[in-house]
Amino acid sequence: MAKTVSLADALFMKLEAQIRSGDMAPGTRMPTQKDIAEQQRVSRTVVREAMARLEAQGLTVARQGSGVFVSNDAAFQAFQIARHEITELADIVRLLEVRLSVEAEMAAFAAARRTLDDIAAMRGALHDMAAVADDAVASAAADTRLHMAIARATQNDTFVKLIEFLGVRLVPPRSLYLRNQPPHAQQAYVEKVRAEHEAIVDAIVRMNPAGARDAARHHMQESLSRHTELSQTMNLLSRN
Structure with missing residues (x-):
């Protein structure tokens, strides 16, 4: 498209x-x-x-x-990613490739430095994601809060500024990936993403930097693979 x-x-x-x-x-x-x-x-x-x-x-x-x-x-001038630049799957794939390494190291730093307040913020975001799972917009907002909580747990303001900068660009719109998908596929997607997030938070809570890095990398790689495959499929369909 x-x-x-x-x-x-x-x-x-x-x-x-x-x-x-x-x-x-x-x-x-x-x-x-x-x-x-x-x-x-x-x-x-x-x-x-x-x-x-x-x-x-x-x-x-x-x-x-x-x-x-x-x-x-x-x-x-500062690097920028404008909203109009993140509208199609190919744009999301490019951003996910960049986030892959950033998110992995961010999670590792968070695991080494998190506080009890950070844990509460992350768990609160996870709870909100589950509570509004049927609302794509609210779920994306809760997802963004989780990434922000992880960024704050690094105790590094640069990570926080980066996540704040990405803002609405941070979480790929569920509608782009799930367009024309049946309800059971949407539910499976929501549950899979929630499990991936829970694995990241669990490793951070246990102060396991290597585990947090691996969990975050797995989450980002899965998201990248999902959107890359769909982007390729849609490109093929558009040529027919």
Whole structure:
């Protein structure tokens, strides 16, 4: 299934790529909105939206009476994953590949450093996941709280910031994986994911870093395998 990208999204990504690659060097004056609209054959409204996003992300800066210029710090802007970049299974697979190693080590650090308060937070999130298992949105929110509790248990604020940054991108939407699946398949999926999470928390509670690392890696690998297989299947179907 092809990803739907708005004209503004497409233009933003094109201009962003030119800036980050150095094709538009720091200090370069950007073409006027009129010129961009004519060159790209889009409306001025599309250009305004794309340009506003470039400025909001610090990639460009407007100078009164002079125009818009590529920021001198454009090459050093923070890594970002926008919501519109995580809409299809292929996007989720790419993010899961990155999370695989991060989540495993995060769990190991959590097992070595967790406190009683951390245990209570993790168990509370597990309880909430079970209580709202039939509600995909609420379950995803509880899932995110569990990962946040594990991040806090590392006593490392960088892990916490990373999980906060991922936010809604952290938990793949269940609907993408379970689309067109019967109720019994959905229930089996929920129970499997819950068991994987419980194994991670159990190892953290027992202060077993190696066990926590293995459990977290297993969970992420299973999720990666599930979504990769489905993505490949859907790609094949879309070609037929």
